[in-house]
Amino acid sequence: MLCQFSFQNFKSYKDETTFDFRAMAIPEFQDALIRQEKAEDLLPVSAVYGPNGGGKTNLLQAFFCLINLVVKPIHALEKNRQPMIFQQGSSVAPFMLDESSANEPTIFQVFFRVGEKEYQYYISLKEEIVFESLLWRTLGGKKTGLIFERDGQKIELGASINKASINLDVNPKMPYLSFLAINYNIPVIAEVQNWFESCITQSYANPRAENIVLVSKSETTKESLIHALNDVGIDLSGYRYDEDSKHLFTQRTINGKVYELPFEAESDGTKKMIAALPVLMVALQEGRTVVVDELDAxxxxxxxxxxxxxxxxxxxxxKGAQLLFSSHDLTTMKNTVFRRDEIWFAAMNDNHESEIYSLYEFRQEDNTRVKSTAAFDKQYLEGRYGADPYLSNMLTGRDWA
Structure with a gap:
């Protein structure tokens, strides 16, 4: 489970930026929170809103980039421990709109839970790895243990993996976490590796994404998918994947007879749901973290x-699955759908740097928080939350001529 993600000097984000899945002490949707003994409650869902060019996609791509840094070398050498589902890659790219950032490292840090442990992974890099560390602690514990720390090419091993057989000489461009996962069978490293590999990262800004369908041979999974599609008004009775032609066909039963259509003949919305739902159902069944750009497209x-x-x-x-997605759909930005800490905004400041903040963090002109009963969508369109100034200008009738 993802607890917190921070990064610095990545694309449109110059300063340290933190996205938090830890739930604030507010009363909304208490039953939906992910609870674990001796640990802070976590949010199951968060959505990021904001204008085009404000930084929504770059926020998610920062997470894509971190996952890709660790998993790509493992996957390239076929050392992954579980099948990976749709991991969208992104390259390291520093903030370019000042004189110093281009020459400074990009930094990523993530806190996540696996079972009764919380891990902290940190990596700083330019062309090569500058610094990297992996720490752990038991949930509710105050003592943090070192698994490894790397400062340039100097590597220190913690007590749990400190063995003479472990190589301390590694390619300066490869994360040491990936190196350990590829070359050794160390339980604590395997646990961390499994979490990185379990993350699902997807971008529907790429039109090809909605044409990639995860087809299960399990009849139970197939029935669950059809049931879910029927729930949202997509009247399918089944589907069939033809191994010879490598084509997917959807099925409808009319007056007792089954008719088939090629997947490509379905509407864009139906294709999107058929592509997205199997992945989301796997995430729910296995407790995975899902990060999706333009889920609402x-x-x-x-x-x-x-x-x-x-x-x-x-x-x-x-099992504590989590969903983080970017969106422009304001019909779901309501207090009947989200808690205030589940709504985030990304916007540019006056220095052309992206910043993020949650609706719960936002302070109104009288320094009070937005009420849980507020009309979030209406106030957002009125420009009260600061993330969409051009909409505010349109609504106030500003003359652009």
Whole structure:
């Protein structure tokens, strides 16, 4: 489970930026929170809003980049421990709009939980790895243990993996975490590796993404998918994947007869749901973290709301799966859908640097927080939250001539 993600000097983000999945002490949707003994409650869902060019995609790509840094070399050498599902890559790219950032390292840091442990992974890099560390602690514990620390090419091993057989000489461009995962069978490293590999990162800004369908041979999974599609008004009775032609066909039963259509003949929204739902269902079944750019693209608002509610339903989400996505859909930006700490905004400041903040953190003109009963979508359109000034200008009738 993802607790917190921080990064610095990445694309449109210059200063340290932190996205937090830890739940604030507010009363909304308490039953939907991910709870674990001796640990802070976590959010099951978060959405990022903001204008085009404000930094929504770059925020998610920072996470894509971190996952890709660790997993790509493992996957390239076929040393992954589990099948990976749709890991969208992104390259390291520093902030370019000042005189110093281009020559400074990009930094990523992530806190996540696996079982009864919380891990902290940190990596700083330019062309080569500048610094890297992996720490752990038991949930509720105050003492932090070192697994390894790397300062340039100098590597220190913690007590749990400190063995003479472990090589301290590694390619300066490869994360030491990846190196250990590839070359050794160390339980604590395997646990961390499994978490990185379990993350699902996807961008529907790429049109090809919605044409990639995860087809399960399990009849139970197939029935669950059809049931979910029927729930949102997509009247399919089944599907068939033809191994010879490598084509997917959707099925509808009319007056007792089954008719088939090629997947390509379906509407964009139906194709999107058929592509997205199997992945989201795997995440819910296995407790994975899902980060999706433009999840709402080509989706009817009721379909997006259905997806959100899947993750917020403790009967469906029993293993702590989490969903983070960017969106322009304001019909779901409501207090009947989200807590205030589940809504985030990304926007440019006057120095052309992206910044993020949650609706809960936002302070109004009288220095009070936005109320849980507020009309979030209406106030956002009025420009009260600061993330969409051009909409505010349009609504106030500003003359652009």
């Amino acid at each position: 080509k989706l009817h608002p009721k379909l997006l709301r259905y997806v959100i509610q899947m993750f917020k339903n403790p009967e469906l989400n029993k």
